[in-house]
Amino acid sequence: MALLEFGLLGGFQFSDPSGTTAALGTSRPEKLLAYLLLKSGSPQPRRRLAYLFWPDSDESQAQTNLRRELHRLRRLLPQTEQLMLAEDHRLGVRPGAVECDVQLFERQLDLASSESSVKERLERLHQAVATYKGELLPEYYDDWVLEERERLQERFLGALERIVQLLEAAGELAEAIEHARRWQHLDPLSERAVATLVKLHSHNGDRALALSLLERYGSRLERDTGLGPGPELRALRKQLTGSR
Numbered sequence: 001m002a003l004l005e006f007g008l009l010g011g012f013q014f015s016d017p018s019g020t021t022a023a024l025g026t027s028r029p030e031k032l033l034a035y036l037l038l039k040s041g042s043p044q045p046r047r048r049l050a051y052l053f054w055p056d057s058d059e060s061q062a063q064t065n066l067r068r069e070l071h072r073l074r075r076l077l078p079q080t081e082q083l084m085l086a087e088d089h090r091l092g093v094r095p096g097a098v099e100c101d102v103q104l105f106e107r108q109l110d111l112a113s114s115e116s117s118v119k120e121r122l123e124r125l126h127q128a129v130a131t132y133k134g135e136l137l138p139e140y141y142d143d144w145v146l147e148e149r150e151r152l153q154e155r156f157l158g159a160l161e162r163i164v165q166l167l168e169a170a171g172e173l174a175e176a177i178e179h180a181r182r183w184q185h186l187d188p189l190s191e192r193a194v195a196t197l198v199k200l201h202s203h204n205g206d207r208a209l210a211l212s213l214l215e216r217y218g219s220r221l222e223r224d225t226g227l228g229p230g231p232e233l234r235a236l237r238k239q240l241t242g243s244r
Contacts, residue, residue, distance in 0.1 A: 008100065046091060047063075111124050157190075
């Protein structure tokens with residue numbers, strides 16, 4: 001059993017086996033631990049960590065800063081010694097010592113792609129989507145956070161799209177529409193998302209709603225980007241209106 005369970009999706013928090021949930025409440029130790037959790041299974045050179053978190057300090061000062069934050073982390077989180085793999089030149093999280101929602105989310109997605117039946121793929125995808133509680137560490141804007149946040153968000157949106165595809169192929173239009181709405185809400189300027197939702201409403205016999213979605217999307221796209229809908233959406237509009 002993992003000593004602690006960490007959540008990074010939707011905000012930093014952790015819980016112990018009793019279910020008690022808490023946060024460190026201090027940004028630098030939180031970010032340092034979060035980075036090591038994201039690199040779980042791959043201990044990081046101390047020099048790299050020092051430069052990543054204190055790029056404007058010289059190497060000696062950056063290393064001192066890293067030691068100070070590790071000391072603070074140990075005071076804030078007494079289990080640190082059991083969680084951390086601390087070597088002379090590397091830091092990491094001990095394998096099996098923690099469970100992290102990011103690894104769980106990605107593991108579920110990877111398992112979904114290897115399942116043989118549609119039912120099993122859908123179950124795995126639903127589990128992954130349920131695990132994704134929100135953007136990675138939304139309170140932080142470091143470059144490495146933004147990069148990982150975008151990557152995980154893309155995987156999440158891809159999972160929603162795959163769920164929609166599988167449900168549509170199974171004839172479950174109402175449920176497919178529900179997930180497509182969520183996809184389009186989270187990625188409002190995605191032409192693929194709105195095209196999928198428009199087609200689903202059309203196939204479900206609601207052409208008026210499909211046309212309304214197209215009109216609202218076109219207005220928002222022009223307002224936000226100054227551009228008009230692409231070829232697929234223009235073709236969909238012609239198809240729905242019967243125009244040439």
